[in-house]
Amino acid sequence: MAQLPSDHPLRRDLADEVHARPPAVVPCPAVVSMLALTDTPAEPIVEAILDLARIGGAQAPDTPRAAHAVIELPGLRVKWERHGEFSSLTLVGPLSVAAPEAWAGAAFPSAFDRLPGDWLALLPGRVIAAADILVLPHGDEPPRPDAFAQYFDSNALAGSSVLDGAAWLFTDFVVRPDRRSRWLALNVRMGGAQTARTVQRVIDIEVYRMMALLGFPLARSAFGELNRVEHELETITAATAALHAEAATQATRDEERRLLDELSRVAAEVERLTATTAFRYSASQAYWEIVQARVAELREQRLGDLRTLSGFLSRRLAPAMNSCAAAAKRQEALSARIERAGSLLRTRVDIAREEQNQQLLSAMDRRSKLQLRLQQTVEGLSVAAIAYYMVGLAAYLLKPLTTVWPGLKYEWITAALVPVVAFAVWRGVARIRRRVRIE
16 A cells, blocks of 8 residues: 555544534434533533433443534433534434324424433523424425414514425524424425434524624624714814814923823723624624525525525524624724824824924024033133233243343233233144044
8 A cells, every 4th residue: 555644733633523513313203402502611511411321321422522422312312512602412302203283282392301300401501592393204295384383473484495395494583481492394305314414504503693693782782882982083083183273382282192192092992892892793703604504505495475594584683793793894993093093193292292302402502502602712711811820920930030131121021922822822722622522
């Protein structure tokens, strides 16, 4: 056999992911009950599944790393699945009565009733979706919706022919006092595998439509806060525009800083709101896309004037999903507007700061010039003072010479030395100044 190079570390896990959640085998007739739980880790659910296997005398599944597990109990198949935000249980119970007319007047069956004791009530987490799906055989003739009126709300009933006429699906999406919704699947010519896939699509529609709607309350409450923030941003922007006509006074600069502080506070509120809701909005969009895909896979055909499943969901669920998308877009647009307003204010503050720096540099330049002039004045006075002292010393030296040469006039000599000494001192000071500048 040809030897392949070594596998990628994740190759086996990625390949197994395709088979991680196979549909549960569903006979016909049967009742399938589904339960989805949120706010609970997978470990407590796994422990409950293992306890159920011990109670029912079934073989315990190998679940340390598995994303699903199946337990075969007497008259009941239990399937557990682990998802990102929830865990689900699917219970499949075969039925002995196959004819749909035999169920007229009877209570809607549920596979939950076949679980032992209060095992179901002790499960951790909170229920986000629960449904009973009744799967019955049916002939080729179209069913009469009024034949099953006892099970559904006629004002909310939706149904259609699916899979190119292979089955009929009916539901009203109503959560009844038993906290479960109801589905009726009439099997015309579906095989075992197709029945399992159809039931799995129904379960996905039931669970993911509820998970998608989790973002709607957040969007509805966010609209009020977004309106308030937009009004505050409008006020700040208007105040910023009004500053352009004012002089660059200290009051104007103080107002700019105040507006910048207000804008920073508003930006922090929007970022907090975005951090709180961004994941929920994106998750709702992803779940809604799954619902749309599952409905499209059913390939519906209308039954008379009865609304279809896709029509019902598009009319009732699509507006909520559009609200979530609109809230997310408003948050992004608001963040961009705040960023632009902040850039404008920061530019004004920077320009004002540069003007202050320019004024400061001009003042420093003026002070430097004044200091230079003062220094030059002091240097001129110092030349005069040094010359005066040097000439005075020279006069003291010349006085004793008059006793030797009586005709010597030291006053004239002193007077002649004044310009010579002053020039010499001035030249010396100038040379020292040049040397200092060079260094």
